[in-house]
Amino acid sequence: MYARISAETIQQVNDQTDLVSLIGEYTRLERRGSEWWGCCPFHSEKTPSFHVAPDKHLYHCFGCGQGGNAISFCMEMEKISFADAVKELAQKAGIEIKYDGRNAAPQQQDESGAKQKELYKELYSRMAGTFQFLLTQTEAGRFAYDYVKRRGISEETARTFMLGYAPADRMWLRRFLEGKHYSAGFLDESGLFSKKNPRSAFFYDRLLFPIFDRRGDVVAFGGRILHGDGPKYLNTGDLVQYKKGETLYAFNFARQTMRAEKAVIFCEGYMDVIAYHQCGIANAVAPLGTALTEQQLDLVRPFVDTVLLSFDSDGAGRAATHRAILLCRGAGLTVKIIRLSGGKDPAEIMLNEGAESLTNSVRNAILDSDYLLSDLRNTYQVDTPEGKTKAALAFFPYIDSLQSDIQKETCLDLLCQTFSLKPEAVRRDFNNRDAAQKRIETRQQTQERPEITEKIKLNAEIRSLLAVIANLDFYPQVRLSLSVDDFEDPVARDMFIMLEECYRSDAMTYSNILAKCDEAAGKLITSAVMSGEYGENSRKTIEDCIQLIQKNSLIRKRDRLVNRIRQCVPRDKAEQDELEAMILEKMSIDSELNKQKEMSDDRSRA
DSSP: OBOEEOHHHHHHHHHHSOHHHHHHTTSOEEEETTEEEEOOSSSOOSSOOEEEETTTTEEEETTTOOEEOHHHHHHHHHTOOHHHHHHHHHHHHTOOOOEESSBOHHHHHHHHHHHHHHHHHHHHHHHHHHHHHHHHHOSTTHHHHHHHHHTTOOHHHHHHTTOEEEOSOTTHHHHHHHTTTOOHHHHHTSSSBOSSOTTSBSSOSEEEEEEEOTTSOEEEEEEEEOSSSSOSEEEOOOBTTBOGGGOOBTHHHHHHHHHHHTEEEEESSHHHHHHHHHTTOTTEEBOSSSOOOHHHHHHHTTTOSEEEEEOOSSHHHHHHHHHHHHHHHHTTOEEEEOOOGGGOOHHHHHHHHOHHHHHHHHHTOEEHHHHHHHHHHHHSOTTSHHHHHHHHHHHHHHHHHOSOHHHHHHHHHHHHHHHTOOHHHHHHHHHTHHHHHHHHHHHHHHHTTHHHHOGGGOOHHHHHHHHHHHTGGGHHHHHHHOOGGGOOSHHHHHHHHHHHHHHHTTOOSHHHHHHTSOHHHHHHHHHHHHHOTTSSSHHHHHHHHHHHHHHHHHHHHHHHHHHHHHHOOOOSHHHHHHHHHHHHHHHHHHHHHHHHHHHHHHHHHO
């Protein structure tokens, strides 16, 4: 028989929890005599029908019928188990949890692990306060605080999110904490220090973003570099109190708004979330250096029925958007995409255009089906049978992810209308999509894959990426010059996305890169790295390849525009404006191509 929470402890938790204060965190209560009334936090209502009787330790809603005690309220609002609700309330009330049962050994282990978690949470919370002081009150942190202000973040927002600064002296933190009498072993496992050199701080000379758990305790940090070399962001690795794949940045701040609006915004990173919150859009959260996971989605799913995605508009951001759409639709959630003007990020829009512009972008979010079809139109040459086939096959996984047959039928019709396809043919391919996909893959393998395995046939795109992989220090510069849209070769596109994912998650190592590759690409990468083929003149190889890739990308983009311009017959002012915009974009591309040609001619003459 395993240990379980004693009835005495459960009774204590219910009796000693301040039910009015607990419920008051979720809805406004007004006193009427000895009892309290308010609008129900479980359903929408304008006339208060939610009744709290603190002397009886009970609540009841006369509108929806929900009722119970402190534990049941915590379970329902936080979507957690009975045991977790008891533990959470017991901690708030300072109640020691006691257990029944003959076999208490497993529980003793749980208690030990829980105590360790709490000790590290306490350490991280104290350090968050210290780092915040260093940012806002010291000369050393002034440049970092100036950066925060330049990005338009207010003092109040900086305080709320507890932004901080880690000193440039790598040894300072160890000395500081040893002076507070923390043990060496405890500090070594804290995640605050380098594994290679335990006396050196993991975060130094960086703007820090504390990461909170669902209860609001600091459990980890993210750090942004503001000058010098190194990864743009560093993030705490998994620890006893923190699992990044199971945590969402700002979930603790966003939870109540998510519940009220039944919607969540998933963003790219810390600054994006903070910008949304400062603009009054308080249901924004972010995955932590990873693609959105099922565990992260499970955190928000009890509170929302709609997901809005606000990822970057570059290739890696679009790939993350596509994956998130399938994940969220598979969970039965409605998905919309927030399109930000000019490809800017939320923080930039907040700073330059104001909160209203960001609010309008959220209000005008489009359905994921419209977003995907628009993206496919720009990715494939849909004026050709081959391009239409590829676009349709790329849209089929989305249709598969939908829960309703009506939704699937509607999206198949939308696909046909968008690309002028015959419904009968599309439905045949959809019903036999595995065979259709296999035909396309076989054709690609015969046309494209030989370039991967035979060195003499390697194209410029593959060669440039192999040179980068063999010289990983070049990647930060390369990603500023190229995006995934610049690559035509499908293997090169996959390689670039893989490199970008590794870079963004601060996992730029050969083992991580190879783990993301198939066997053929892995062998090619291993050969390129180990042979030293790209050791000499690698910078020149990469620069030459970048120029050629950029040129070819512009030519392809121009050709797609020409095809769209030819097919465009404006029926209203909006379509006329779109046509004029495409013509201007084509003229801009022609100008850029001419400029590149002149520069190339000058180099040849030189």
